Amino acid sequence: MPRSAALASFVQSTPPGELNDVTKAIKSILGDDSSVTQDLQPHFEQYNEEQFTAVKLPGGSEEVIVSAHNTLGDGRYYDVASQSSFQFDHATQRASAVQSYVLDSNHSDLIKSLVKSLSTHTDEHYAKSSSGVYPIDDDSALAILTVASKYSPSNFWNGRWRSQYIFTPGSGTLVGFIRVDVHYYEDGNVRLLTDKTVEVKVGGSAGASEIVRAIALAEKRYQEDLNKAFASLSEGAFKALRRQLPITRQKIEWEKISGYRLGQDIGGGSRR
Known part of the structure; x- marks a missing residue:
């Protein structure tokens, strides 16, 4: 396997909250030099965007999401709720150079309402989470993202919940996925990886509260399915x-x- 492909495989399969540990392991094998860091950089970027990595902005209190849906290019991303853009270092997972950002979308009112409703939903159901709503596909659709991570390395486990929904006003559809990734590594190595597809018809004129209700129902059903699966597994x-x-x-x-x-x-x- 070529070196680049091997590095991509190592990075992309990294469990939540363990990227620094995997990076140290890779550099201990290949050497901590500029060529290794350069080779890892594009894989770090792909990993952070796919994992919806959350980062706290300098001077801010809430974490914001890094994804392919809110990128401005050249390592800059934007956040609707804080009305700001920021530079993100994919290797260190730190934000810097925060600037003011004004959203430009024909769906600005709906996006802002969704941000508020989605935040209420996540605060109620997740202990620690970040969410975001972004216009995509030339402003023809909206990406609605949620990520909730919990790390407990002292107890040898880490986990992450990710959900993404694409709402298309023209068709009134809400299509997306829910992914859960939990790693337990005390006296063994156990990992749970799930991927649930979601498709709901909410109507093109649906408001923020109706869209978020559909999301909440889909996530509740999936959590119930997971509970049933665990019960079946143990028995x-x-x-x-x-x-x-x-x-x-x-x-x-x-x-x-x-x-x-x-x-x-x-x-x-x-x-x-």
């Missing part, structure tokens, strides 16, 4: 894969499986 496939006795030599209480910590309780790892 079915996971139970079938177990050894007769775990490393602890104690029988597993399967009716309490949802309360176990995978690495410590089942694998016999140390407790904290």
Whole structure:
């Protein structure tokens, strides 16, 4: 495999919150020189845009999203809520050079209403999240993004929720996806990756509140589906894969499986 393709594979498969660790590992193998940094740069950019990396602006209190939908080119991005643009360093994931930015769109009123309604929705349902709404495709559609990340490296797990919906006023459709990525790596290496497609007809004259209600319903249904899948896994496939006795030599209480910590309780790892 060519070096560039290998680097792309390493970076693009990085779990949430672990890009710095992967970068250090790559440089420890290839050497920390300018050629490695240069080769990594385009992969960092692709990773950050696809992951909807959230960054706090200098002097700001809220995190804003970096994506392909709000790029201005040359490493600059804009945010509707703060009415600002900023420079983003994809290697360090830091923002700088904040400037005022005025949105230019025929859907400005709808976008601003969506920003407000979407923020209310995410604040209610996610512990820490960022969201954004951006005009795309020559102002013929709107990209509605949400990202919620939670990192706990001291407990060996990190996770991220991403959702993207494209609302097209001309057809009244809301099409997108929901992606969940959770990595658990204490006494093992377990990763959950999901990808759910969403398609809803809301009507071309739908207002911000109606669009966000459709989003909220789709996300609620998906969360319920995930809960059912976990319940099925613990009662079915996971139970079938177990050894007769775990490393602890104690029988597993399967009716309490949802309360176990995978690495410590089942694998016999140390407790904290």
